[in-house]
Amino acid sequence: MPEAGPPAARPAQAAPASPWALFRAFNRLAMQGFGGVLPVAQRELVERLGWLTREQFLALLSLSQVLPGPNVINLGLIYGDRCFGWRGALAACAGMILLPLVLVVMVTMAALQFADVPAVGGALRGMGVVAAGLVLATAIRLAPGLRDSPLGRVAAIGFVAATVLAIAVLRWPLPWVVLGLGLPGIALAAWRLKPVGRP
Amino acid sequence: MTWELLLWGPAAIGAAEWWRLFAHFTALSLVAIGGAITTVSEMQRLVVAQEGWLTAAQFNNCIAIGQAAPGPNVLFVAAIGYSVGGLAGVLATMAGSLLPSAALAVGAGRFGERYRHARGVRAFTAGLAPLTIGLLLATGAVLLRPVAAEPVAWLLVAGTLWLMLRTKRNPMWAIAVGALAGILGWV
Numbered sequence: 001m002p003e004a005g006p007p008a009a010r011p012a013q014a015a016p017a018s019p020w021a022l023f024r025a026f027n028r029l030a031m032q033g034f035g036g037v038l039p040v041a042q043r044e045l046v047e048r049l050g051w052l053t054r055e056q057f058l059a060l061l062s063l064s065q066v067l068p069g070p071n072v073i074n075l076g077l078i079y080g081d082r083c084f085g086w087r088g089a090l091a092a093c094a095g096m097i098l099l100p101l102v103l104v105v106m107v108t109m110a111a112l113q114f115a116d117v118p119a120v121g122g123a124l125r126g127m128g129v130v131a132a133g134l135v136l137a138t139a140i141r142l143a144p145g146l147r148d149s150p151l152g153r154v155a156a157i158g159f160v161a162a163t164v165l166a167i168a169v170l171r172w173p174l175p176w177v178v179l180g181l182g183l184p185g186i187a188l189a190a191w192r193l194k195p196v197g198r199p
Numbered sequence: 200m201t202w203e204l205l206l207w208g209p210a211a212i213g214a215a216e217w218w219r220l221f222a223h224f225t226a227l228s229l230v231a232i233g234g235a236i237t238t239v240s241e242m243q244r245l246v247v248a249q250e251g252w253l254t255a256a257q258f259n260n261c262i263a264i265g266q267a268a269p270g271p272n273v274l275f276v277a278a279i280g281y282s283v284g285g286l287a288g289v290l291a292t293m294a295g296s297l298l299p300s301a302a303l304a305v306g307a308g309r310f311g312e313r314y315r316h317a318r319g320v321r322a323f324t325a326g327l328a329p330l331t332i333g334l335l336l337a338t339g340a341v342l343l344r345p346v347a348a349e350p351v352a353w354l355l356v357a358g359t360l361w362l363m364l365r366t367k368r369n370p371m372w373a374i375a376v377g378a379l380a381g382i383l384g385w386v
Contacts, residue, residue: 030269032269065324074300112281119382121381125346129356130374131259131262132339135236136335137360142331142335175230181333184326
């Protein structure tokens with residue numbers, strides 16, 4: 001969506017021509033996204049298509065991460081909505097999901113059908129172990145972000161440990177853990193973020 | 200492959216079960232800060248332990264398929280949905296997982312870009328960040344529990360961590376190695 005501002009100050013920015021163009025672009029980047037779409041999304045939307053500047057992409061991503069739900073899906077929804085309203089949101093999301101969904105269903109069908117074949121079961125087991133590793137890698141990659149947490153390093157690590165204990169060991173239901181650990185965390189952060197010595 | 204099998208899955212999911220499946224995934228949609236993968240521990244608890252729709256191995260297979268396939272990782276819920284109840288199951292899990300958070304996202308996108316730096320929003324993200332990391336660690340732990348006693352599994356995990364944290368290579372390499380190790384019966 002074109003932003004208000006003096007025409008001379010703002011270089012013309014490329015934009016999708018139609019919801020269909022959105023669909024095609026997001027479909028294209030999803031199909032390249034093995035193991036994760038976000039890096040591809042940045043390459044395509046910012047560098048190849050020029051629909052977003054790097055700053056705009058980062059702003060969108062930050063907002064998407066704050067919201068519940070898959071980050072890249074939120075990003076597509078918000079950007080699509082800004083371009084063409086709900087039709088754009090739908091086009092971007094459908095582009096990202098439709099073809100990969102068909103693939104996933106077909107692969108799942110095959111996996112269930114050939115579950116007895118040792119090689120199939122084995123391959124899935126091995127990939128499952130790697131998938132767990134990928135998730136752990138994501139967690140480890142995010143960890144340095146806690147260094148400057150308003151909660152303070154000790155409290156932050158404490159919250160992490162408590163979450164792992166509650167979910168993985170005690171198997172408490174997630175909504176209670178989110179409330180029981182999330183609310184205090186937010187309250188603590190809000191308190192620590194209080195501006196000091198404001199006039 | 201009959202139409203019934205395709206639509207309702209091998210266990211011929213009924214209406215009551217469909218609604219329960221839909222309800223579970225809908226409830227998880229709005230607490231999935233950082234993506235559906237953070238709620239995997241809870242999904243496993245519900246789908247395997249509580250409802251008994253899938254075995255732990257079948258559940259893990261769905262995660263593996265979601266990671267290996269192109270596209271957003273959230274598609275592992277489609278694999279779960281299909282395994283539980285065919286295409287009907289896919290509708291339940293995908294709609295449940297995506298509709299609530301999608302509605303919120305579009306609403307927030309229209310309303311909230313300028314509030315991103317407000318103290319409340321920053322407190323929200325800062326307060327939940329440790330939770331997200333803890334949930335991801337818990338997901339990894341829950342997925343590895345069945346193979347915790349196998350040294351090759353830990354080798355695979357270590358290799359995956361090294362690939363992702365120390366190199367810039369595509370995760371597909373790790374997934375391929377994992378598949379190979381599994382085919383050879385090492386895992």
